[in-house]
Amino acid sequence: MSSHKKAPSWRKLQGWFVEKLMDHQGGISPLSPNPNLFNTPLPDGGVLQKQDYQSFLEAASRTMIRFKKPEHLIKMIVKTIDDQLKVMHTAVLLYKEEKKSYILIDSKGTTGLKIPVGFVRLSVDNPLISVFSEKNSFFISETGILNYDDIICGLRNRNILELQPDLYDNLLAIKKQMDLLKAVLCVPCYFKRDLLGILVLGEKISGETFNREEMGFFVTLANDAAMAIANAQLIENLQQKIEEVKDLYVREHRIFIHTSIALAAAIDARDQYTHGHTERVTNYCISIAKELDGVPEVANYKNFRETLQISALLHDVGKIGIPDYILSKNGKLTPEEYEEIKKHSIIGATILCPIKELSDVAKEVRHHQECFDGSGYPDGLAGNNIPLIARIIAVADAFDAMTTNRPYRKKKTAQEAVQELKAKSGTQFDPVIVSAFLLAYEKGNILAARSPAR
Amino acid sequence: MHKLLVVDDENDICDFVKTFFKDRGFHVFTASNGEEAISIAKKERPDLVLLDIKMKGMDGLAALKHIKELDRSIKIIMVTALADQDKMHEAYKLGACDYITKPLILDYLEQTVLKNLKG
Numbered sequence: 001m002s003s004h005k006k007a008p009s010w011r012k013l014q015g016w017f018v019e020k021l022m023d024h025q026g027g028i029s030p031l032s033p034n035p036n037l038f039n040t041p042l043p044d045g046g047v048l049q050k051q052d053y054q055s056f057l058e059a060a061s062r063t064m065i066r067f068k069k070p071e072h073l074i075k076m077i078v079k080t081i082d083d084q085l086k087v088m089h090t091a092v093l094l095y096k097e098e099k100k101s102y103i104l105i106d107s108k109g110t111t112g113l114k115i116p117v118g119f120v121r122l123s124v125d126n127p128l129i130s131v132f133s134e135k136n137s138f139f140i141s142e143t144g145i146l147n148y149d150d151i152i153c154g155l156r157n158r159n160i161l162e163l164q165p166d167l168y169d170n171l172l173a174i175k176k177q178m179d180l181l182k183a184v185l186c187v188p189c190y191f192k193r194d195l196l197g198i199l200v201l202g203e204k205i206s207g208e209t210f211n212r213e214e215m216g217f218f219v220t221l222a223n224d225a226a227m228a229i230a231n232a233q234l235i236e237n238l239q240q241k242i243e244e245v246k247d248l249y250v251r252e253h254r255i256f257i258h259t260s261i262a263l264a265a266a267i268d269a270r271d272q273y274t275h276g277h278t279e280r281v282t283n284y285c286i287s288i289a290k291e292l293d294g295v296p297e298v299a300n301y302k303n304f305r306e307t308l309q310i311s312a313l314l315h316d317v318g319k320i321g322i323p324d325y326i327l328s329k330n331g332k333l334t335p336e337e338y339e340e341i342k343k344h345s346i347i348g349a350t351i352l353c354p355i356k357e358l359s360d361v362a363k364e365v366r367h368h369q370e371c372f373d374g375s376g377y378p379d380g381l382a383g384n385n386i387p388l389i390a391r392i393i394a395v396a397d398a399f400d401a402m403t404t405n406r407p408y409r410k411k412k413t414a415q416e417a418v419q420e421l422k423a424k425s426g427t428q429f430d431p432v433i434v435s436a437f438l439l440a441y442e443k444g445n446i447l448a449a450r451s452p453a454r
Numbered sequence: 455m456h457k458l459l460v461v462d463d464e465n466d467i468c469d470f471v472k473t474f475f476k477d478r479g480f481h482v483f484t485a486s487n488g489e490e491a492i493s494i495a496k497k498e499r500p501d502l503v504l505l506d507i508k509m510k511g512m513d514g515l516a517a518l519k520h521i522k523e524l525d526r527s528i529k530i531i532m533v534t535a536l537a538d539q540d541k542m543h544e545a546y547k548l549g550a551c552d553y554i555t556k557p558l559i560l561d562y563l564e565q566t567v568l569k570n571l572k573g
Contacts, residue, residue: 103557112473116466121557180474180560 082108088202146186191230282312284396287445291436311364318348459500488512
């Protein structure tokens with residue numbers, strides 16, 4: 001506890017306050033546009049000129065807004081008042097939404113009078129709180145401060161006792177609350193219409209009453225603190241919202257991927273000859289994509305990995321529209337049946353088309369049967385006119401088709417299939433994708449369907 | 455004059471509650487741990503103890519048990535944080551007569567103490 005001697009002059013108090021704002025407690029930004037503002041010498045004489053007083057307050061309030069944590073500011077205000085104004089005790093209560101009450105968050109004062117931090121709360125219906133929320137409250141002076149002396153005056157007023165018994169009771173209730181806290185002044189902290197908190201001041205050690213200037217100073221401190229608190233709360237709420245949106249996105253994305261997997265599994269299940277096909281093609285695509293890392297076309301593709309994964313999962317979704325007798329036919333397809341099968345890429349794109357977010361996926365699905373030389377379907381696109389992911393799926397799809405049994409032919413070994421891909425590189429397949437596939441294959445990242453054909 | 459013993463490991467709380475009840479005409483003792491609380495209870499036989507449930511060293515429940523063994527007529531009000539409210543079940547079994555949750559409303563603190571002294 002600092003020694004409480006005599007009240008300092010205003011100039012000294014303000015000088016000290018400025019010093020505190022300037023020191024390394026994190027108050028002032030190093031990027032402050034005019035840090036020298038505070039260092040301007042104050043005019044001589046005990047009392048400040050009105051103009052300087054105002055400019056001081058303006059500078060102080062600008063500084064306060066830069067406090068990163070409002071608790072630092074509150075602590076500093078409490079410390080300033082305790083050190084410089086020589087009061088028996090002082091405390092700040094702030095509204096905490098989760099507790100639905102005003103909680104004491106910082107205090108100082110002489111032993112036994114200092115109210116312990118976290119020990120006391122005021123409910124919202126406490127007369128000491130409601131007095132500030134009532135408009136045009138009789139008890140509040142024009143400064144906005146609730147003054148114990150005013151309450152006592154009111155209680156001594158015979159007119160109030162006789163003519164306004166409700167008001168008298170209210171005065172008594174407020175007096176009782178101020179007695180509980182040993183408060184002489186209660187200064188409200190408003191932001192817009194909301195009472196964010198109150199600053200409680202005990203008696204001056206000297207026993208003197210607070211003067212007008214001091215009260216004006218408290219009001220300014222309280223308003224600026226309110227601004228800083230409100231800003232911090234806004235930022236906190238915003239960060240919370242951002243986190244919520246992020247969580248929501250992650251969850252929805254997970255649901256979406258699992259829906260795609262479920263859909264892919266449904267397609268696989270219908271076609272007994274291509275069991276596990278979708279999963280393998282997706283894995284091959286991912287392995288190929290790893291080798292394409294750093295290729296400008298990949299780098300320029302928006303959401304490449306995600307679009308690749310979903311497109312690979314859904315590339316055969318159009319098989320839903322192909323009659324069972326064709327899909328499960330045990331033998332070679334007739335030309336008409338083959339034409340029917342070829343429709344699956346268009347059907348797939350049509351199914352995905354209404355999902356706006358999947359427009360890229362729909363495009364890739366539509367073209368996954370195109371050939372690099374323009375001989376594929378449905379649109380006969382060639383070269384880089386075929387979208388990138390469709391070119392990747394084409395290679396992965398062909399490799400899996402070759403290394404699994406079909407009703408009309410036996411499967412090839414992985415080596416044979418690789419030879420086939422090499423042979424058709426530049427005609428059926430994009431040579432860049434084939435080389436990426438070969439790199440992945442050599443690294444052992446392409447694991448063909450189980451049990452090699454012999 | 456009622457004798458009140460305030461037990462809390464936070465000195466600020468002991469000091470504040472002491473002043474608070476001294477102003478209201480009580481004779482107040484304070485202790486900052488369970489052992490000290492027991493020895494003051496033995497010597498001074500307070501009418502009522504305000505006992506923090508969570509303290510370093512001997513905790514509030516152990517102190518409660520000892521004080522009750524010493525003198526069943528001493529009334530004990532537990533002071534708990536919201537998170538420790540579940541310990542009240544145990545505290546009632548050991549003979550506590552009431553509890554107050556921190557952060558508290560000063561009115562309630564006064565009323566709870568007065569009510570339990572009467573009851």
